[in-house]
Amino acid sequence: MAPPSTRTLPPIRRIVVKIGSAVLAPGGSLDQAAADRLAADIAAARARGVQVAVVSSGAVASGYSALGLKAPPKTIVRKQAAAAVGQSRLMAAWNAALLPHGLVAAQILYTAEDLEHRERFLSARRTLNELLGAGVVPVINENDTVSYEEIKLGDNDRLSALTADLADADLLLILSSVSGLYESGKAGKVIHTIQSAKTAQAHVRPDKTVVGTGGMQTKLTAAAAAASWGIPTVVAGGHEHHVIRRVLAGEVLGTLFPAARITKARARKRWLGFGARARGTITIDAGAARALTQRGASLLPSGVTGVRGSFDRGAPVQIAVEGGAVIARGVSAYSSDDVARIAGKRSSQIEGVLGHYYAEEVVHRDDLVVGE
Numbered sequence: 001m002a003p004p005s006t007r008t009l010p011p012i013r014r015i016v017v018k019i020g021s022a023v024l025a026p027g028g029s030l031d032q033a034a035a036d037r038l039a040a041d042i043a044a045a046r047a048r049g050v051q052v053a054v055v056s057s058g059a060v061a062s063g064y065s066a067l068g069l070k071a072p073p074k075t076i077v078r079k080q081a082a083a084a085v086g087q088s089r090l091m092a093a094w095n096a097a098l099l100p101h102g103l104v105a106a107q108i109l110y111t112a113e114d115l116e117h118r119e120r121f122l123s124a125r126r127t128l129n130e131l132l133g134a135g136v137v138p139v140i141n142e143n144d145t146v147s148y149e150e151i152k153l154g155d156n157d158r159l160s161a162l163t164a165d166l167a168d169a170d171l172l173l174i175l176s177s178v179s180g181l182y183e184s185g186k187a188g189k190v191i192h193t194i195q196s197a198k199t200a201q202a203h204v205r206p207d208k209t210v211v212g213t214g215g216m217q218t219k220l221t222a223a224a225a226a227a228s229w230g231i232p233t234v235v236a237g238g239h240e241h242h243v244i245r246r247v248l249a250g251e252v253l254g255t256l257f258p259a260a261r262i263t264k265a266r267a268r269k270r271w272l273g274f275g276a277r278a279r280g281t282i283t284i285d286a287g288a289a290r291a292l293t294q295r296g297a298s299l300l301p302s303g304v305t306g307v308r309g310s311f312d313r314g315a316p317v318q319i320a321v322e323g324g325a326v327i328a329r330g331v332s333a334y335s336s337d338d339v340a341r342i343a344g345k346r347s348s349q350i351e352g353v354l355g356h357y358y359a360e361e362v363v364h365r366d367d368l369v370v371g372e
Ligand code: GLU
Pocket: 020, 021, 056, 057, 058, 059, 060, 061, 083, 141, 142, 144, 154, 155, 156, 157, 211, 212, 213, 214
């Protein structure tokens, strides 16, 4: 029986597309035509109402020649220097590619610390959401120029999985110079669906492209991680004609890592570090409890009655009804001192009381899991 030509993906409203250096800057200089081609697909997705964030490699690859180097740099300082030259070229290419479609690009550069610390993570996510909501195409890369070996995320496959989680994406698409994961690691037959990361491992060979950092191993690790967090992931060839459009249409292209069967809430709970010990408890009144449990609302300061424990902004906290049970867990947008001072106040009073303002809610609904 012939394999089916389409696959069932969940409804997709937000996608993260990772594009490797070997796709965008083969041979050490930017391939504008490749960016143009991919931008046309991104525009088609946007036109269908799909929000797209791009994780774009290629800073080092498109910078080293201009730096006067003949081959991709090996030392960290040269990589940092090449990235400083190449990152602006990369953005110029994306701007030029997206502009004819009426799309605006935004540059985001992360370091590992931005994604590991709760406070910075929250801020990164808010900005990403703001951009995506505004119809902008965020173009994300590691901040290679300031990330030295010990603190590096290292490869953009990993960054793309973290970004997909950060963005709460419905699909992660990793585009590389190969068409997917090959059977036995030899060019030939692409495995269409991975059932388990363990068996997939047998098909990985350690080689990688000259300009890329990752190779298939990092793609497999990233794809398996994203899938385990509930985000289906496809690894496909960036050179394929209309690859983004076709994958979104459900065509069997590249290798699919199906999402593990976990609910969004559980995936989010994992991301928010809910396994970690709560640093304190915010107590709320009955009205706020109803708003949280029945309406899926955010927790506003007006519903807060008090706070126990001492925590920083961005800490995991418990939320309990005054004198009663814990009904939710979440990430506090304000420190315990701040929460104590704005308890019972209206959101419009926050800035006046504290002298600073981060958000109108104490715990945003996206950072909240009820009934935990
Ligand atoms: N951040 C690197 C760059 O833009 C790429 C890392 C990777 O290839 O995974 O050059």
